[in-house]
Amino acid sequence: MNYLLKNGQILLSGELRIRDLLIVAGRIAAIGKNLVASGVKTVDLQHAFITPGLVDLHVHLRDPGMTAEETIATGSLAAAHGGFTFVGAMPNVLPVPDNAEKLSQLIQRQQAEGVVHIGQYATITQKRTSQYLVDFAQLKQAGALAFSNDGSGVQSARTMLQAMQAAQTVNLPIAAHVEAEELVQGGVINAGVTAKTLNLPGIPETAETAQLARDLVLAQATGVHYHMCHVSTAAAVQMIRCAKQVGVNVTCEVTPHHLLLSEQAICNDDGNFKMNPPLRTEHDRQALLQGLLDGTIDCIATDHAPHTIEEKQLGLKKAAFGIVGSETAFSLLYTHLVKTNFCTLAQLIEWLNQQPIKIFSLGLPTELAVGAPADLAIFDLTHPFKINAADFCSKSANTPFLGEKVYGKTLCTIVAGKIVYLADELKAAITDE
Structure with a gap:
């Protein structure tokens, strides 16, 4: 599946900037403003943070x-x-x-x-x-x-x-x-x-x-x-x-x-x-x-x-x-x-x-760049949430941080162009174009 991620924030020279990001065939195909593409799933990120x-x-x-x-x-x-x-x-x-x-x-x-x-x-x-x-x-x-x-x-x-x-x-x-x-x-x-x-x-x-x-x-x-x-x-x-x-x-x-x-x-x-x-x-x-x-x-x-x-x-x-x-x-x-x-x-x-x-010389993507593998994470930096064991994907929840209010909720994780985790907040935002 190919994706057009609209209105995300990415780090450019240490500053957050609004950009669109196009993923095609497991790689980043384009980064820019007001990108348009057909035959892709479009996701409006509403200024969520995109990072390698x-x-x-x-x-x-x-x-x-x-x-x-x-x-x-x-x-x-x-x-x-x-x-x-x-x-x-x-x-x-x-x-x-x-x-x-x-x-x-x-x-x-x-x-x-x-x-x-x-x-x-x-x-x-x-x-x-x-x-x-x-x-x-x-x-x-x-x-x-x-x-x-x-x-x-x-x-x-x-x-x-x-x-x-x-x-x-x-x-x-x-x-x-x-x-x-x-x-x-x-x-x-x-x-x-x-x-x-x-x-x-x-x-x-x-x-x-x-x-x-x-x-x-x-x-x-x-x-x-x-x-x-x-x-x-x-x-x-x-x-x-x-x-x-x-x-x-x-x-x-x-x-x-x-x-x-x-x-x-x-x-x-x-x-x-x-x-x-x-x-x-x-x-x-x-x-x-x-x-x-x-x-x-x-x-x-x-x-x-x-x-x-x-x-x-x-x-x-x-x-x-x-x-x-x-x-x-x-x-x-x-x-x-x-x-x-x-x-x-x-x-x-x-x-x-x-x-x-x-x-560790891993050879993985260290920046969002055209041609790089689409290994990405998307975070909501704006809205607080509580750490809740019921939300965990792990079989275990042994942590002293349960119940703490934090920011930076994971909205989506993409590996080689495939969505491997998707929060409820983004599920409704994915539309066919």
Whole structure:
């Protein structure tokens, strides 16, 4: 189907301008004012915002093995509902994609069952332990996006060094979940004031920084592209800043929840506030925001981590780690960062599109341009709405942001010219011409 999107707002030189956009055969055929076309579906966007599709380097689709929490179909539709046209799926599924055959089979399923582009991480080690390395060359040939043991850190320095050497040889990133397990010691939230108040075991910042220090030294020695997942502490931001200054090939991501919440938000025994890494101090949160502004932190990724209601109703001590994020990321960030003038809309799109595409060399569209693939998201920036679990496309709704009033509702997501998510507000606006 071909579409003429009328009266949309697009970013031109950092400013919003009203333009029409024509999509033909899966690509952008024209951008301009007062465009006319026959034999297309015409959609009056009434000044809604059109952007290249958002890109999320870090989601958990839970499929295969944990499909009560999420599936390829529901997880990709949740991403589309959030305006994402590409997601990077972490390999902590069962069985883990630790050889070429399992990775290929998983990628084939994702292509058949997903509604957005999905890049699949392979594991760093067999069975996602800290012992035996995978065959990096075969997994790259099978289509690996990068290598990660996300869900747990690689505990052996020797294993991580060898993994970095192998990843450097095949020119793919190592995406590290940075966590020294021997320092966690059963912690469930940040080791700080809130943990003491609620009498809960805490996770110290050194669980993050001690392993990060090791990894940065090894990354410098090997030259590998080392990507730190979900940075959460001020100390880690400063370590990465210093590493970049001396030429270490390091990038990192931050989650919306670490940008917007600190441990102060945890007022009671609510498992929806339990994530790994945990919400840190207000000082840490401010350092993450500053790290985004100065370029130390390269991009924003959701760490979308669905769990069942039963898994999250066990309280902070026993609940599973993680919250969903695909469907709320843009609206929360637009509301709390752009509307408060912390950053511009152009900067937010840079962190959610251009930067992840650049640092992982994804080759996806970074701007609305004639001839580019029609991977687009359309948002209503004007009207507020409440985050409601009943509206989610994910199988799970484990998030502390339920009920919050936000702006930036997703109206439509288009992948390769095909509408993969359409809000009720636009369904009535589509007419035949």
